[in-house]
Amino acid sequence: MFIYKCFSCGCEVSSEKELSDVVCPKCGEKMLRVKPPMKLGEILVHFGLIDAEKVERALDIQKRIDHHYPLGKILVKLGLISSNQLYEILGIQRKAFFGVKL
Numbered sequence: 001m002f003i004y005k006c007f008s009c010g011c012e013v014s015s016e017k018e019l020s021d022v023v024c025p026k027c028g029e030k031m032l033r034v035k036p037p038m039k040l041g042e043i044l045v046h047f048g049l050i051d052a053e054k055v056e057r058a059l060d061i062q063k064r065i066d067h068h069y070p071l072g073k074i075l076v077k078l079g080l081i082s083s084n085q086l087y088e089i090l091g092i093q094r095k096a097f098f099g100v101k102l
Ligand SMILES: [Zn+2]
Pocket: 006, 007, 008, 009, 010, 011, 024, 025, 026, 027, 028, 029
C-alpha cells in the first residue's frame, strides 16, 4: 500500500500500486509519498530542483565520505542546490511527514 499526502492541505490518497505525479484532489498541489517515505533526494527531484543523476552523484560521494553526513549538505557544497532550496525542502518534508503514522 502506498500513501500520498498533500503538504499544503494535508489530505491523503492511498493506492495499491505506486503512482507517479499524484496531484491533490482538493488544492492541486503535487503530493508526496509518505508511505514508504520519500527520501530527500526523491523530494528534490519531485519538485524539479535537481535531476536524479545529480542526486546519484551526491549519494556516491556520501557513501565514500560518511553515510551519516546529510545528503542536503553535500548537494549544497557541490553547488547543485542552494541552501535556501534545501531549507525550503526540509520544511516541506517535516510538514508532510509530521504526525503521519508509518
Ligand atoms: Zn492539497
